[in-house]
Amino acid sequence: MKLLFLAASVVIAASVNAQPHVHRHRHLRRAAVKRDLLTETVYEPGPVATITVFLLNGQQISEDEVNQGIKNGTLVWGDDGNLSTSAAATPTPAPVPSSSKAEEQAPASDTSKAAVPSTAAPSTAAIQVKAQATSVQAAASSSSSQGPSQTSEPQPSQSSTPSSHSESIDGIDREFPSGQYNCDSIPDGFGAMPVGDAGLGGWIGIQAPQADTAAGYDDITTVPQGSCPGGRCCQPGSFCSYSCPNGYLKSSWPAKQGATGQSVGGLYCNSDGFLELADGAVAKTLCVKGTDKVTIKVQNNLSVNQSICRTDYPGTESETVPVTTQPGESVxxxxxxxxxxxxxxxxxTSAQYYVNNKGVPEKDACQWGDGSKPVGNWAAVNLGVGYDAKSQKAYLSLAPNAPTNPDAKLDFNIEFKADDMSNQCKYSNGQYLSGSNYDQPQKDGCTISLGLGTLTIILSDQ
Incomplete structure (x- = not known):
């Protein structure tokens, strides 16, 4: 689920996740576009009384999204002909933004809440909605929300507590001993951060491939969020994803990925019920620091708390990695x-963040939304961050959350500040601005590159 944009040297791939939303990650430097930017479409075959639309969880989505979701296993056609999410499959990957629309996430023990692997379906099938019909219910949900409201976001809360991700973590550099910790909970003392809001016993995403083919994992089931807040969601054969402290990323994912482009990530729960670093892990520790070439910080100059949420990538690609700051705090x-x-x-690839309105509680900001409010995957702005080793520059971008919620606007301003930036980039009063005097409005967002030093992302009241 993704799509932002970065400099010309950045590329992105988009995917449909197990929700009616498209994330965006970007593949840096001349990578081929994974798929085109999706646009919402209503098909009108002519002046007749029938319009073909696709509805999922009460939300209209495009045929491209349907086709891609069926292809990668995140959507299925039910026996009743209704379209539903496969809480079973994972989304395809994607990275940081480019101002030219270039390119950049065993079922649970409670099988009643784990999704079933998706099955093939005609890619051209559609839900036929008569002009007189008032609604079409999606099989996966009884929600009837028709889109995000620009005025229904949560009110700012002075009492929201800061994310524990801001705390220093003991054991961050300690090597993880595979096969010694059971899968019931996230291992303590190695830097990994439990996230309770996902309702997965501290994990941020759990994927269980049902098929292991030469081309990769297939029929990947995803444990629905909220299935097991007390734990025991991470079952043998699953990849269980976790969060790391601010400035750090998880290190573990399998070398083999999804057969149709899905990303898979996390610790592996072996057949004996013990956790292992996956065979594609880039370190012996659970968490690795981002680049040491530059430092990227967020400075909260707002009057209330604010949450920026990173996607679980590789993995479920849900925006479940919280970065919450309090007034005056820098992380x-x-x-x-x-x-x-x-x-x-x-x-x-690079990292993608969702920027929520100020005052939105972390538990709402860093979870899947239903489209009724501009929060979570419906947040107004995407932030792309990545370091390109070839050009020896970091690239950062701000962009609308399109096509999911392109008209949403934040209730505060964002500005990039650094000594060695290639350009200016600012979000002010709903506009993306570049140019030396911020005199160049950019409809699709703005991107900068950074050679050395520290860049501060300043959040300020309008």
Missing amino acids: ELACPDNSKYYQWQGKP
Whole structure:
């Protein structure tokens, strides 16, 4: 689920996740476009009384999204002909933004809540909606929300507590001993951060491939969020994803990925019920620091708390990695070095963040939304961050959350500040601005590169 944009040297891939939303990650430097930018479409065959639309969880999505979701296993056609999410499959990857629309996530023991592997379906099938019909229910949900409201976001809360990700973590550099910790909970003392809001016993995403083929994992089931807040979601045969402290990224994912381009990530729960670093892990520790070439920070100059949420990538690609700041607080953002971190089909990737309105509680900001409010995957702005080893520059971008919620606007301003920036980039009063005097409005967002030093992302009231 993704799509932002970065400099010309950055490329992105988009995917449909197990929700009616498209994330965006970017593959840096001349990587091929994984798929085109999706646009919402209503098909009108002519002046007749029938319009073909696709509805999922009460939300209209495009045929491209349907086709891609069926292809990668995140959507299925039910026996009743209704379209539903396969909480079973994972989304395809994607990285940081480019201002030219270039390219950049065993079922649970409670099988009643684990999704079933998706099955093939005609890619051209559609839900036929008569002009007189008032609604079409999606099989996966009884939700009838028709889109995000620009005025229904949560009210700012002065009492929201800061994310524990801001705390220093003991054991961050300690090697993880595979096969010694059971899968019931996230191992303590190695830097990994439990996230309770996902309702997965501290994990941020759990994927269980049902098929292991020469081309990769297939029929990948995903444990639905909220299935087991007390734990025991991570079952043998699953990849269980976890969060790391601010400035750090998880190190573990399998060398073999999804057969149709899905990303898979996390610790592996072996047949004996013990956790192992996956065979594609880039370190012996659970967490790795972002690039040491530059430092990216967020400075909260707002009057209330604010949450920026990173996607679980590789993995479920849900925006479940929280970075929450309090007024006056400054924290580091993880900036992956594309020569040392996850590569999607041989192409380098970067990190994508969702920027929520101020005052939105972390538990709402860093979870899947239903479209009724501009929060979570419906947040107004995407932030792309990555370091390109070839050009020896970091790239950062701000962009609308399109096509999911392109008209949403933040209730505060964002500005990049650094000594060695290639350009100016600012979000002010709903506009993306570049140019030396911020005199160049950019409809699709703005991107900068950074050679050395520290870049601060300043959040300020309008």
